[in-house]
Amino acid sequence: MQPLRTAAGKRAFVEKLLRWFALVMRPLPWRGNYEPYAVWISEIMLQQTRMERGVEYFKAWMHRFPDIRSVAEAREEAILAAWEGLGYYSRARNLHAAAKRIMAESHGIFPRFFKDIRALPGVGEYTAGAIAAIAFDDPVPAVDTNVMRVFARVCDIDIPLSDKAAKAYITETVRSLLSSGSPRLIIQGLMELGALVCRGIPNCGQCPVDAFCTARRLGVASARPPKKPKGAIVRLEMAAGILVRKGRILIRKRRPGGLWGGLWEFPGGNVGPGKSPEKALVRYLADETGITATIREKIAIVRHSYTTNRVVVHGYLCDVAGVLLPSFRDEERGKWVRIAEIDSYPFPAGHRKLLERLGWKEGGESASRR
Ligand code: SF4
Known part of the structure:
Protein backbone atom coordinates (compact mmCIF):
# COMPACT_ATOMS: atom_id res chain seq x y z
CA MET A 1 0.00 0.00 0.00
CA GLN A 2 1.43 3.37 -1.04
CA PRO A 3 0.42 6.42 1.02
CA LEU A 4 -1.24 9.32 -0.81
CA ARG A 5 -0.46 11.73 2.01
CA THR A 6 3.20 12.41 1.17
CA ALA A 7 4.48 14.53 -1.73
CA ALA A 8 6.26 11.46 -3.15
CA GLY A 9 3.03 9.45 -2.89
CA LYS A 10 1.06 12.12 -4.75
CA ARG A 11 3.66 12.24 -7.52
CA ALA A 12 3.61 8.46 -7.85
CA PHE A 13 -0.22 8.43 -7.95
CA VAL A 14 -0.31 11.07 -10.70
CA GLU A 15 2.41 9.33 -12.68
CA LYS A 16 0.51 6.03 -12.71
CA LEU A 17 -2.76 7.75 -13.48
CA LEU A 18 -1.37 9.72 -16.44
CA ARG A 19 0.49 6.77 -17.91
CA TRP A 20 -2.77 4.82 -17.87
CA PHE A 21 -4.80 7.77 -19.22
CA ALA A 22 -2.46 8.18 -22.19
CA LEU A 23 -3.25 4.58 -23.16
CA VAL A 24 -7.03 4.53 -22.70
CA MET A 25 -8.13 8.13 -23.36
CA ARG A 26 -11.34 8.11 -25.44
CA PRO A 27 -11.16 10.28 -28.59
CA LEU A 28 -13.91 12.68 -27.53
CA PRO A 29 -14.58 15.48 -30.03
CA TRP A 30 -13.59 18.31 -27.66
CA ARG A 31 -10.27 16.60 -26.86
CA GLY A 32 -7.95 17.94 -29.47
CA ASN A 33 -7.30 21.64 -29.29
CA TYR A 34 -9.44 22.07 -26.12
CA GLU A 35 -11.12 25.14 -27.56
CA PRO A 36 -12.87 26.87 -24.58
CA TYR A 37 -16.23 27.18 -26.36
CA ALA A 38 -16.23 23.44 -27.17
CA VAL A 39 -15.19 22.49 -23.62
CA TRP A 40 -17.93 24.71 -22.19
CA ILE A 41 -20.62 23.14 -24.41
CA SER A 42 -19.42 19.62 -23.58
CA GLU A 43 -19.46 20.28 -19.85
CA ILE A 44 -22.99 21.72 -19.89
CA MET A 45 -24.28 18.95 -22.15
CA LEU A 46 -22.77 16.13 -20.13
CA GLN A 47 -24.51 17.21 -16.94
CA GLN A 48 -27.27 14.60 -16.41
CA THR A 49 -26.50 13.02 -19.81
CA ARG A 50 -24.76 9.75 -20.71
CA MET A 51 -21.49 10.14 -22.64
CA GLU A 52 -22.62 8.44 -25.89
CA ARG A 53 -25.74 10.59 -26.06
CA GLY A 54 -23.78 13.71 -25.08
CA VAL A 55 -21.27 13.16 -27.90
CA GLU A 56 -24.07 12.75 -30.45
CA TYR A 57 -25.75 15.99 -29.33
CA PHE A 58 -22.40 17.78 -29.08
CA LYS A 59 -21.55 17.05 -32.73
CA ALA A 60 -24.97 18.18 -33.94
CA TRP A 61 -24.76 21.32 -31.78
CA MET A 62 -21.31 22.30 -33.06
CA HIS A 63 -22.50 21.83 -36.60
CA ARG A 64 -25.53 24.04 -35.97
CA PHE A 65 -23.76 26.57 -33.67
CA PRO A 66 -20.04 26.58 -34.49
CA ASP A 67 -19.16 29.54 -32.23
CA ILE A 68 -20.39 31.76 -29.43
CA ARG A 69 -21.74 34.36 -31.83
CA SER A 70 -24.02 31.83 -33.55
CA VAL A 71 -25.50 30.85 -30.16
CA ALA A 72 -25.98 34.47 -29.10
CA GLU A 73 -27.71 35.39 -32.36
CA ALA A 74 -30.02 32.35 -32.48
CA ARG A 75 -33.68 32.53 -31.49
CA GLU A 76 -34.56 30.78 -28.22
CA GLU A 77 -36.77 28.41 -30.20
CA ALA A 78 -33.77 27.20 -32.24
CA ILE A 79 -31.67 26.74 -29.09
CA LEU A 80 -34.37 24.71 -27.37
CA ALA A 81 -35.02 22.68 -30.52
CA ALA A 82 -31.31 21.72 -30.71
CA TRP A 83 -31.51 20.74 -27.03
CA GLU A 84 -34.71 18.74 -27.37
CA GLY A 85 -34.36 15.27 -25.87
CA LEU A 86 -31.57 16.24 -23.46
CA GLY A 87 -34.01 17.53 -20.82
CA TYR A 88 -33.23 20.06 -18.09
CA TYR A 89 -33.91 22.89 -20.50
CA SER A 90 -32.72 25.57 -18.11
CA ARG A 91 -29.22 24.49 -19.19
CA ALA A 92 -29.98 25.52 -22.78
CA ARG A 93 -31.59 28.80 -21.74
CA ASN A 94 -28.58 29.61 -19.54
CA LEU A 95 -26.18 28.79 -22.40
CA HIS A 96 -28.09 31.20 -24.58
CA ALA A 97 -27.98 33.94 -21.93
CA ALA A 98 -24.27 33.34 -21.30
CA ALA A 99 -23.42 33.52 -25.02
CA LYS A 100 -25.25 36.86 -25.29
CA ARG A 101 -23.35 38.17 -22.29
CA ILE A 102 -19.98 37.05 -23.69
CA MET A 103 -20.77 38.79 -26.97
CA ALA A 104 -21.87 41.98 -25.21
CA GLU A 105 -19.07 42.14 -22.63
CA SER A 106 -16.02 40.62 -24.32
CA HIS A 107 -16.65 40.56 -28.08
CA GLY A 108 -17.27 36.80 -28.08
CA ILE A 109 -14.05 35.82 -26.30
CA PHE A 110 -14.67 33.16 -23.68
CA PRO A 111 -13.59 34.28 -20.16
CA ARG A 112 -10.07 33.20 -19.28
CA PHE A 113 -10.22 32.86 -15.47
CA PHE A 114 -12.20 30.72 -13.06
CA LYS A 115 -14.03 33.56 -11.31
CA ASP A 116 -15.27 35.03 -14.61
CA ILE A 117 -16.27 31.61 -15.92
CA ARG A 118 -18.12 30.94 -12.64
CA ALA A 119 -20.05 34.19 -13.07
CA LEU A 120 -21.68 33.04 -16.34
CA PRO A 121 -25.35 31.99 -16.16
CA GLY A 122 -25.70 28.24 -15.55
CA VAL A 123 -22.05 27.70 -14.58
CA GLY A 124 -21.56 26.33 -11.08
CA GLU A 125 -18.46 25.58 -9.07
CA TYR A 126 -17.81 22.21 -10.69
CA THR A 127 -18.39 23.35 -14.28
CA ALA A 128 -16.22 26.44 -13.89
CA GLY A 129 -13.45 24.27 -12.42
CA ALA A 130 -13.71 21.72 -15.23
CA ILE A 131 -13.53 24.43 -17.92
CA ALA A 132 -10.62 26.20 -16.21
CA ALA A 133 -8.69 22.93 -15.88
CA ILE A 134 -9.55 21.30 -19.21
CA ALA A 135 -9.64 24.34 -21.51
CA PHE A 136 -6.90 26.41 -19.85
CA ASP A 137 -4.84 23.81 -17.93
CA ASP A 138 -5.31 25.82 -14.71
CA PRO A 139 -4.78 24.04 -11.36
CA VAL A 140 -8.44 24.13 -10.32
CA PRO A 141 -10.01 20.99 -8.82
CA ALA A 142 -13.11 19.79 -10.69
CA VAL A 143 -14.89 17.07 -8.80
CA ASP A 144 -17.74 15.32 -10.59
CA THR A 145 -19.57 12.18 -9.44
CA ASN A 146 -16.95 9.93 -11.09
CA VAL A 147 -14.09 11.66 -9.28
CA MET A 148 -16.04 11.61 -6.00
CA ARG A 149 -16.55 7.86 -6.30
CA VAL A 150 -12.85 7.24 -7.00
CA PHE A 151 -11.73 9.16 -3.91
CA ALA A 152 -14.50 7.79 -1.70
CA ARG A 153 -12.71 4.50 -2.31
CA VAL A 154 -9.10 5.60 -2.43
CA CYS A 155 -9.59 7.47 0.88
CA ASP A 156 -12.22 5.04 2.24
CA ILE A 157 -14.81 7.71 3.01
CA ASP A 158 -17.74 6.07 4.79
CA ILE A 159 -20.26 8.93 4.76
CA PRO A 160 -22.61 9.67 1.80
CA LEU A 161 -21.10 11.96 -0.83
CA SER A 162 -24.01 14.37 -0.42
CA ASP A 163 -22.37 15.32 2.89
CA LYS A 164 -20.49 18.62 2.51
CA ALA A 165 -17.56 17.34 4.57
CA ALA A 166 -17.00 14.47 2.10
CA LYS A 167 -17.03 16.81 -0.88
CA ALA A 168 -14.68 19.30 0.81
CA TYR A 169 -12.21 16.55 1.73
CA ILE A 170 -12.18 15.11 -1.80
CA THR A 171 -11.84 18.57 -3.39
CA GLU A 172 -8.79 19.32 -1.25
CA THR A 173 -7.28 15.90 -2.05
CA VAL A 174 -7.69 16.54 -5.79
CA ARG A 175 -6.27 20.06 -5.41
CA SER A 176 -3.18 18.64 -3.70
CA LEU A 177 -2.48 16.43 -6.75
CA LEU A 178 -2.60 19.15 -9.37
CA SER A 179 0.96 20.40 -8.92
CA SER A 180 2.30 16.96 -9.87
CA GLY A 181 1.44 17.21 -13.57
CA SER A 182 -0.82 18.86 -16.13
CA PRO A 183 -4.13 19.74 -14.39
CA ARG A 184 -5.91 19.26 -17.73
CA LEU A 185 -4.72 15.66 -17.94
CA ILE A 186 -5.01 14.86 -14.22
CA ILE A 187 -8.64 16.01 -14.04
CA GLN A 188 -9.59 14.16 -17.21
CA GLY A 189 -7.65 11.09 -16.12
CA LEU A 190 -9.56 10.99 -12.82
CA MET A 191 -12.88 11.42 -14.62
CA GLU A 192 -11.96 8.67 -17.06
CA LEU A 193 -10.90 6.37 -14.23
CA GLY A 194 -14.32 6.77 -12.61
CA ALA A 195 -16.12 6.32 -15.93
CA LEU A 196 -14.22 3.27 -17.18
CA VAL A 197 -12.76 1.37 -14.21
CA CYS A 198 -13.87 2.62 -10.80
CA ARG A 199 -17.53 2.30 -11.73
CA GLY A 200 -20.51 1.33 -9.55
CA ILE A 201 -18.99 -2.14 -9.43
CA PRO A 202 -15.26 -1.38 -9.43
CA ASN A 203 -12.93 -3.26 -11.73
CA CYS A 204 -9.95 -3.14 -9.36
CA GLY A 205 -7.94 -5.63 -11.41
CA GLN A 206 -7.64 -3.00 -14.16
CA CYS A 207 -6.99 -0.05 -11.89
CA PRO A 208 -3.76 1.95 -12.33
CA VAL A 209 -3.90 3.33 -8.77
CA ASP A 210 -4.95 0.22 -6.87
CA ALA A 211 -1.78 0.40 -4.78
CA PHE A 212 -3.10 3.63 -3.24
CA CYS A 213 -6.64 2.45 -2.57
CA THR A 214 -7.61 2.01 1.08
CA ALA A 215 -11.11 0.64 0.37
CA ARG A 216 -9.63 -2.04 -1.85
CA ARG A 217 -7.10 -3.01 0.81
CA LEU A 218 -9.86 -3.29 3.39
CA GLY A 219 -12.13 -5.24 1.00
CA VAL A 220 -14.91 -2.60 1.13
CA ALA A 221 -14.57 -0.99 -2.32
CA SER A 222 -18.08 -2.01 -3.42
CA ALA A 223 -19.55 -0.53 -0.24
CA ARG A 224 -18.03 2.91 -0.95
CA PRO A 225 -19.48 5.42 -1.24
CA PRO A 226 -22.40 4.51 1.04
CA LYS A 227 -25.71 5.08 -0.71
CA LYS A 228 -28.03 7.83 0.43
CA PRO A 229 -31.73 6.96 0.76
CA LYS A 230 -33.65 7.57 -2.48
CA GLY A 231 -36.27 10.33 -2.75
CA ALA A 232 -39.90 9.23 -2.84
CA ILE A 233 -41.31 8.54 -6.32
S1 SF4 B 1 -8.64 -0.06 -6.66
FE1 SF4 B 1 -10.75 -0.43 -7.22
S2 SF4 B 1 -11.94 0.77 -5.80
FE2 SF4 B 1 -9.85 1.52 -5.67
S3 SF4 B 1 -9.78 3.25 -7.09
FE3 SF4 B 1 -9.13 1.44 -8.22
S4 SF4 B 1 -11.01 0.64 -9.16
FE4 SF4 B 1 -11.62 2.09 -7.58
Whole structure:
Protein backbone atom coordinates (compact mmCIF):
# COMPACT_ATOMS: atom_id res chain seq x y z
CA MET A 1 0.00 0.00 0.00
CA GLN A 2 1.43 3.37 -1.04
CA PRO A 3 0.42 6.42 1.02
CA LEU A 4 -1.24 9.32 -0.81
CA ARG A 5 -0.46 11.73 2.01
CA THR A 6 3.20 12.41 1.17
CA ALA A 7 4.48 14.53 -1.73
CA ALA A 8 6.26 11.46 -3.15
CA GLY A 9 3.03 9.45 -2.89
CA LYS A 10 1.06 12.12 -4.75
CA ARG A 11 3.66 12.24 -7.52
CA ALA A 12 3.61 8.46 -7.85
CA PHE A 13 -0.22 8.43 -7.95
CA VAL A 14 -0.31 11.07 -10.70
CA GLU A 15 2.41 9.33 -12.68
CA LYS A 16 0.51 6.03 -12.71
CA LEU A 17 -2.76 7.75 -13.48
CA LEU A 18 -1.37 9.72 -16.44
CA ARG A 19 0.49 6.77 -17.91
CA TRP A 20 -2.77 4.82 -17.87
CA PHE A 21 -4.80 7.77 -19.22
CA ALA A 22 -2.46 8.18 -22.19
CA LEU A 23 -3.25 4.58 -23.16
CA VAL A 24 -7.03 4.53 -22.70
CA MET A 25 -8.13 8.13 -23.36
CA ARG A 26 -11.34 8.11 -25.44
CA PRO A 27 -11.16 10.28 -28.59
CA LEU A 28 -13.91 12.68 -27.53
CA PRO A 29 -14.58 15.48 -30.03
CA TRP A 30 -13.59 18.31 -27.66
CA ARG A 31 -10.27 16.60 -26.86
CA GLY A 32 -7.95 17.94 -29.47
CA ASN A 33 -7.30 21.64 -29.29
CA TYR A 34 -9.44 22.07 -26.12
CA GLU A 35 -11.12 25.14 -27.56
CA PRO A 36 -12.87 26.87 -24.58
CA TYR A 37 -16.23 27.18 -26.36
CA ALA A 38 -16.23 23.44 -27.17
CA VAL A 39 -15.19 22.49 -23.62
CA TRP A 40 -17.93 24.71 -22.19
CA ILE A 41 -20.62 23.14 -24.41
CA SER A 42 -19.42 19.62 -23.58
CA GLU A 43 -19.46 20.28 -19.85
CA ILE A 44 -22.99 21.72 -19.89
CA MET A 45 -24.28 18.95 -22.15
CA LEU A 46 -22.77 16.13 -20.13
CA GLN A 47 -24.51 17.21 -16.94
CA GLN A 48 -27.27 14.60 -16.41
CA THR A 49 -26.50 13.02 -19.81
CA ARG A 50 -24.76 9.75 -20.71
CA MET A 51 -21.49 10.14 -22.64
CA GLU A 52 -22.62 8.44 -25.89
CA ARG A 53 -25.74 10.59 -26.06
CA GLY A 54 -23.78 13.71 -25.08
CA VAL A 55 -21.27 13.16 -27.90
CA GLU A 56 -24.07 12.75 -30.45
CA TYR A 57 -25.75 15.99 -29.33
CA PHE A 58 -22.40 17.78 -29.08
CA LYS A 59 -21.55 17.05 -32.73
CA ALA A 60 -24.97 18.18 -33.94
CA TRP A 61 -24.76 21.32 -31.78
CA MET A 62 -21.31 22.30 -33.06
CA HIS A 63 -22.50 21.83 -36.60
CA ARG A 64 -25.53 24.04 -35.97
CA PHE A 65 -23.76 26.57 -33.67
CA PRO A 66 -20.04 26.58 -34.49
CA ASP A 67 -19.16 29.54 -32.23
CA ILE A 68 -20.39 31.76 -29.43
CA ARG A 69 -21.74 34.36 -31.83
CA SER A 70 -24.02 31.83 -33.55
CA VAL A 71 -25.50 30.85 -30.16
CA ALA A 72 -25.98 34.47 -29.10
CA GLU A 73 -27.71 35.39 -32.36
CA ALA A 74 -30.02 32.35 -32.48
CA ARG A 75 -33.68 32.53 -31.49
CA GLU A 76 -34.56 30.78 -28.22
CA GLU A 77 -36.77 28.41 -30.20
CA ALA A 78 -33.77 27.20 -32.24
CA ILE A 79 -31.67 26.74 -29.09
CA LEU A 80 -34.37 24.71 -27.37
CA ALA A 81 -35.02 22.68 -30.52
CA ALA A 82 -31.31 21.72 -30.71
CA TRP A 83 -31.51 20.74 -27.03
CA GLU A 84 -34.71 18.74 -27.37
CA GLY A 85 -34.36 15.27 -25.87
CA LEU A 86 -31.57 16.24 -23.46
CA GLY A 87 -34.01 17.53 -20.82
CA TYR A 88 -33.23 20.06 -18.09
CA TYR A 89 -33.91 22.89 -20.50
CA SER A 90 -32.72 25.57 -18.11
CA ARG A 91 -29.22 24.49 -19.19
CA ALA A 92 -29.98 25.52 -22.78
CA ARG A 93 -31.59 28.80 -21.74
CA ASN A 94 -28.58 29.61 -19.54
CA LEU A 95 -26.18 28.79 -22.40
CA HIS A 96 -28.09 31.20 -24.58
CA ALA A 97 -27.98 33.94 -21.93
CA ALA A 98 -24.27 33.34 -21.30
CA ALA A 99 -23.42 33.52 -25.02
CA LYS A 100 -25.25 36.86 -25.29
CA ARG A 101 -23.35 38.17 -22.29
CA ILE A 102 -19.98 37.05 -23.69
CA MET A 103 -20.77 38.79 -26.97
CA ALA A 104 -21.87 41.98 -25.21
CA GLU A 105 -19.07 42.14 -22.63
CA SER A 106 -16.02 40.62 -24.32
CA HIS A 107 -16.65 40.56 -28.08
CA GLY A 108 -17.27 36.80 -28.08
CA ILE A 109 -14.05 35.82 -26.30
CA PHE A 110 -14.67 33.16 -23.68
CA PRO A 111 -13.59 34.28 -20.16
CA ARG A 112 -10.07 33.20 -19.28
CA PHE A 113 -10.22 32.86 -15.47
CA PHE A 114 -12.20 30.72 -13.06
CA LYS A 115 -14.03 33.56 -11.31
CA ASP A 116 -15.27 35.03 -14.61
CA ILE A 117 -16.27 31.61 -15.92
CA ARG A 118 -18.12 30.94 -12.64
CA ALA A 119 -20.05 34.19 -13.07
CA LEU A 120 -21.68 33.04 -16.34
CA PRO A 121 -25.35 31.99 -16.16
CA GLY A 122 -25.70 28.24 -15.55
CA VAL A 123 -22.05 27.70 -14.58
CA GLY A 124 -21.56 26.33 -11.08
CA GLU A 125 -18.46 25.58 -9.07
CA TYR A 126 -17.81 22.21 -10.69
CA THR A 127 -18.39 23.35 -14.28
CA ALA A 128 -16.22 26.44 -13.89
CA GLY A 129 -13.45 24.27 -12.42
CA ALA A 130 -13.71 21.72 -15.23
CA ILE A 131 -13.53 24.43 -17.92
CA ALA A 132 -10.62 26.20 -16.21
CA ALA A 133 -8.69 22.93 -15.88
CA ILE A 134 -9.55 21.30 -19.21
CA ALA A 135 -9.64 24.34 -21.51
CA PHE A 136 -6.90 26.41 -19.85
CA ASP A 137 -4.84 23.81 -17.93
CA ASP A 138 -5.31 25.82 -14.71
CA PRO A 139 -4.78 24.04 -11.36
CA VAL A 140 -8.44 24.13 -10.32
CA PRO A 141 -10.01 20.99 -8.82
CA ALA A 142 -13.11 19.79 -10.69
CA VAL A 143 -14.89 17.07 -8.80
CA ASP A 144 -17.74 15.32 -10.59
CA THR A 145 -19.57 12.18 -9.44
CA ASN A 146 -16.95 9.93 -11.09
CA VAL A 147 -14.09 11.66 -9.28
CA MET A 148 -16.04 11.61 -6.00
CA ARG A 149 -16.55 7.86 -6.30
CA VAL A 150 -12.85 7.24 -7.00
CA PHE A 151 -11.73 9.16 -3.91
CA ALA A 152 -14.50 7.79 -1.70
CA ARG A 153 -12.71 4.50 -2.31
CA VAL A 154 -9.10 5.60 -2.43
CA CYS A 155 -9.59 7.47 0.88
CA ASP A 156 -12.22 5.04 2.24
CA ILE A 157 -14.81 7.71 3.01
CA ASP A 158 -17.74 6.07 4.79
CA ILE A 159 -20.26 8.93 4.76
CA PRO A 160 -22.61 9.67 1.80
CA LEU A 161 -21.10 11.96 -0.83
CA SER A 162 -24.01 14.37 -0.42
CA ASP A 163 -22.37 15.32 2.89
CA LYS A 164 -20.49 18.62 2.51
CA ALA A 165 -17.56 17.34 4.57
CA ALA A 166 -17.00 14.47 2.10
CA LYS A 167 -17.03 16.81 -0.88
CA ALA A 168 -14.68 19.30 0.81
CA TYR A 169 -12.21 16.55 1.73
CA ILE A 170 -12.18 15.11 -1.80
CA THR A 171 -11.84 18.57 -3.39
CA GLU A 172 -8.79 19.32 -1.25
CA THR A 173 -7.28 15.90 -2.05
CA VAL A 174 -7.69 16.54 -5.79
CA ARG A 175 -6.27 20.06 -5.41
CA SER A 176 -3.18 18.64 -3.70
CA LEU A 177 -2.48 16.43 -6.75
CA LEU A 178 -2.60 19.15 -9.37
CA SER A 179 0.96 20.40 -8.92
CA SER A 180 2.30 16.96 -9.87
CA GLY A 181 1.44 17.21 -13.57
CA SER A 182 -0.82 18.86 -16.13
CA PRO A 183 -4.13 19.74 -14.39
CA ARG A 184 -5.91 19.26 -17.73
CA LEU A 185 -4.72 15.66 -17.94
CA ILE A 186 -5.01 14.86 -14.22
CA ILE A 187 -8.64 16.01 -14.04
CA GLN A 188 -9.59 14.16 -17.21
CA GLY A 189 -7.65 11.09 -16.12
CA LEU A 190 -9.56 10.99 -12.82
CA MET A 191 -12.88 11.42 -14.62
CA GLU A 192 -11.96 8.67 -17.06
CA LEU A 193 -10.90 6.37 -14.23
CA GLY A 194 -14.32 6.77 -12.61
CA ALA A 195 -16.12 6.32 -15.93
CA LEU A 196 -14.22 3.27 -17.18
CA VAL A 197 -12.76 1.37 -14.21
CA CYS A 198 -13.87 2.62 -10.80
CA ARG A 199 -17.53 2.30 -11.73
CA GLY A 200 -20.51 1.33 -9.55
CA ILE A 201 -18.99 -2.14 -9.43
CA PRO A 202 -15.26 -1.38 -9.43
CA ASN A 203 -12.93 -3.26 -11.73
CA CYS A 204 -9.95 -3.14 -9.36
CA GLY A 205 -7.94 -5.63 -11.41
CA GLN A 206 -7.64 -3.00 -14.16
CA CYS A 207 -6.99 -0.05 -11.89
CA PRO A 208 -3.76 1.95 -12.33
CA VAL A 209 -3.90 3.33 -8.77
CA ASP A 210 -4.95 0.22 -6.87
CA ALA A 211 -1.78 0.40 -4.78
CA PHE A 212 -3.10 3.63 -3.24
CA CYS A 213 -6.64 2.45 -2.57
CA THR A 214 -7.61 2.01 1.08
CA ALA A 215 -11.11 0.64 0.37
CA ARG A 216 -9.63 -2.04 -1.85
CA ARG A 217 -7.10 -3.01 0.81
CA LEU A 218 -9.86 -3.29 3.39
CA GLY A 219 -12.13 -5.24 1.00
CA VAL A 220 -14.91 -2.60 1.13
CA ALA A 221 -14.57 -0.99 -2.32
CA SER A 222 -18.08 -2.01 -3.42
CA ALA A 223 -19.55 -0.53 -0.24
CA ARG A 224 -18.03 2.91 -0.95
CA PRO A 225 -19.48 5.42 -1.24
CA PRO A 226 -22.40 4.51 1.04
CA LYS A 227 -25.71 5.08 -0.71
CA LYS A 228 -28.03 7.83 0.43
CA PRO A 229 -31.73 6.96 0.76
CA LYS A 230 -33.65 7.57 -2.48
CA GLY A 231 -36.27 10.33 -2.75
CA ALA A 232 -39.90 9.23 -2.84
CA ILE A 233 -41.31 8.54 -6.32
CA VAL A 234 -44.09 10.95 -7.35
CA ARG A 235 -46.66 9.58 -9.81
CA LEU A 236 -48.56 12.03 -12.01
CA GLU A 237 -51.37 11.39 -14.47
CA MET A 238 -52.14 13.92 -17.18
CA ALA A 239 -54.45 14.28 -20.17
CA ALA A 240 -53.48 16.13 -23.34
CA GLY A 241 -55.66 17.08 -26.29
CA ILE A 242 -54.47 17.13 -29.87
CA LEU A 243 -56.81 19.59 -31.50
CA VAL A 244 -56.65 19.61 -35.28
CA ARG A 245 -58.47 22.06 -37.49
CA LYS A 246 -57.97 22.66 -41.22
CA GLY A 247 -54.51 21.09 -41.28
CA ARG A 248 -53.33 23.02 -38.22
CA ILE A 249 -52.76 21.87 -34.72
CA LEU A 250 -53.08 23.78 -31.45
CA ILE A 251 -49.98 23.97 -29.25
CA ARG A 252 -49.21 26.16 -26.29
CA LYS A 253 -45.99 27.58 -25.01
CA ARG A 254 -45.25 27.01 -21.34
CA ARG A 255 -44.49 30.08 -19.31
CA PRO A 256 -40.80 30.82 -18.68
CA GLY A 257 -38.97 29.12 -15.80
CA GLY A 258 -39.49 25.68 -14.32
CA LEU A 259 -38.34 22.41 -15.79
CA TRP A 260 -39.92 22.83 -19.23
CA GLY A 261 -40.32 26.61 -19.35
CA GLY A 262 -40.39 27.97 -22.91
CA LEU A 263 -41.16 24.58 -24.48
CA TRP A 264 -44.33 23.82 -26.42
CA GLU A 265 -46.91 21.17 -25.63
CA PHE A 266 -50.48 20.08 -26.32
CA PRO A 267 -53.06 21.69 -24.06
CA GLY A 268 -54.21 19.61 -21.13
CA GLY A 269 -53.83 19.22 -17.42
CA ASN A 270 -53.59 16.92 -14.42
CA VAL A 271 -56.05 14.11 -13.85
CA GLY A 272 -57.08 13.70 -10.23
CA PRO A 273 -56.85 10.28 -8.52
CA GLY A 274 -59.62 7.95 -9.77
CA LYS A 275 -60.94 10.58 -12.26
CA SER A 276 -61.66 10.04 -15.95
CA PRO A 277 -58.88 11.49 -18.18
CA GLU A 278 -61.44 12.24 -20.95
CA LYS A 279 -63.70 14.28 -18.65
CA ALA A 280 -60.71 16.04 -17.07
CA LEU A 281 -59.45 17.05 -20.53
CA VAL A 282 -62.78 18.35 -21.84
CA ARG A 283 -63.31 20.32 -18.64
CA TYR A 284 -59.76 21.71 -18.77
CA LEU A 285 -60.15 22.86 -22.36
CA ALA A 286 -63.48 24.55 -21.59
CA ASP A 287 -62.36 26.20 -18.34
CA GLU A 288 -58.82 27.18 -19.20
CA THR A 289 -58.88 27.92 -22.92
CA GLY A 290 -62.50 28.62 -23.75
CA ILE A 291 -62.51 25.87 -26.36
CA THR A 292 -65.44 23.45 -26.69
CA ALA A 293 -63.91 20.14 -27.73
CA THR A 294 -65.22 16.64 -28.15
CA ILE A 295 -63.01 13.61 -27.99
CA ARG A 296 -62.70 11.75 -31.27
CA GLU A 297 -60.35 8.95 -30.22
CA LYS A 298 -57.67 7.98 -27.77
CA ILE A 299 -54.28 7.99 -29.47
CA ALA A 300 -51.92 6.64 -26.90
CA ILE A 301 -50.83 6.47 -23.31
CA VAL A 302 -47.18 7.45 -22.97
CA ARG A 303 -44.97 7.27 -19.94
CA HIS A 304 -41.93 9.32 -19.15
CA SER A 305 -39.78 9.99 -16.13
CA TYR A 306 -37.78 12.93 -14.86
CA THR A 307 -35.93 13.13 -11.54
CA THR A 308 -38.27 11.28 -9.14
CA ASN A 309 -41.46 11.92 -11.14
CA ARG A 310 -43.18 9.21 -13.14
CA VAL A 311 -45.67 10.74 -15.56
CA VAL A 312 -48.42 9.02 -17.54
CA VAL A 313 -49.92 11.13 -20.34
CA HIS A 314 -53.23 10.14 -21.96
CA GLY A 315 -53.35 11.63 -25.46
CA TYR A 316 -56.58 12.25 -27.37
CA LEU A 317 -57.43 13.48 -30.83
CA CYS A 318 -60.21 16.06 -30.43
CA ASP A 319 -62.75 17.82 -32.66
CA VAL A 320 -63.08 21.53 -32.13
CA ALA A 321 -66.15 23.71 -32.56
CA GLY A 322 -65.90 27.36 -33.49
CA VAL A 323 -63.23 29.07 -31.44
CA LEU A 324 -59.92 29.72 -33.14
CA LEU A 325 -57.97 31.80 -30.65
CA PRO A 326 -57.85 30.17 -27.24
CA SER A 327 -57.25 32.34 -24.19
CA PHE A 328 -54.66 30.57 -22.08
CA ARG A 329 -53.95 31.72 -18.56
CA ASP A 330 -50.89 33.58 -17.30
CA GLU A 331 -48.03 33.80 -19.75
CA GLU A 332 -48.89 30.59 -21.62
CA ARG A 333 -49.40 31.25 -25.29
CA GLY A 334 -51.45 29.25 -27.77
CA LYS A 335 -50.80 28.94 -31.49
CA TRP A 336 -52.29 27.02 -34.41
CA VAL A 337 -49.38 25.69 -36.46
CA ARG A 338 -49.20 23.68 -39.66
CA ILE A 339 -48.63 19.98 -39.02
CA ALA A 340 -45.67 20.05 -41.39
CA GLU A 341 -43.98 22.68 -39.19
CA ILE A 342 -44.48 20.97 -35.87
CA ASP A 343 -40.96 19.52 -35.78
CA SER A 344 -39.44 22.98 -35.52
CA TYR A 345 -41.06 23.51 -32.09
CA PRO A 346 -39.29 22.09 -29.03
CA PHE A 347 -41.47 19.71 -26.96
CA PRO A 348 -40.91 17.91 -23.64
CA ALA A 349 -40.23 14.18 -24.12
CA GLY A 350 -43.72 12.95 -23.19
CA HIS A 351 -45.50 15.20 -25.71
CA ARG A 352 -42.91 14.44 -28.39
CA LYS A 353 -43.74 10.75 -27.87
CA LEU A 354 -47.42 11.51 -28.51
CA LEU A 355 -46.47 13.18 -31.78
CA GLU A 356 -44.40 10.16 -32.75
CA ARG A 357 -47.34 7.85 -32.03
CA LEU A 358 -49.43 9.87 -34.46
CA GLY A 359 -46.85 9.22 -37.17
CA TRP A 360 -47.54 12.57 -38.83
CA LYS A 361 -44.15 12.69 -40.48
CA GLU A 362 -45.16 9.79 -42.67
CA GLY A 363 -48.93 10.26 -42.67
CA GLY A 364 -49.43 14.00 -42.49
CA GLU A 365 -52.13 13.95 -45.14
CA SER A 366 -54.57 11.87 -43.17
CA ALA A 367 -54.34 14.28 -40.26
CA SER A 368 -54.49 17.39 -42.40
CA ARG A 369 -57.77 16.27 -43.96
CA ARG A 370 -59.46 16.37 -40.57
S1 SF4 B 1 -8.64 -0.06 -6.66
FE1 SF4 B 1 -10.75 -0.43 -7.22
S2 SF4 B 1 -11.94 0.77 -5.80
FE2 SF4 B 1 -9.85 1.52 -5.67
S3 SF4 B 1 -9.78 3.25 -7.09
FE3 SF4 B 1 -9.13 1.44 -8.22
S4 SF4 B 1 -11.01 0.64 -9.16
FE4 SF4 B 1 -11.62 2.09 -7.58
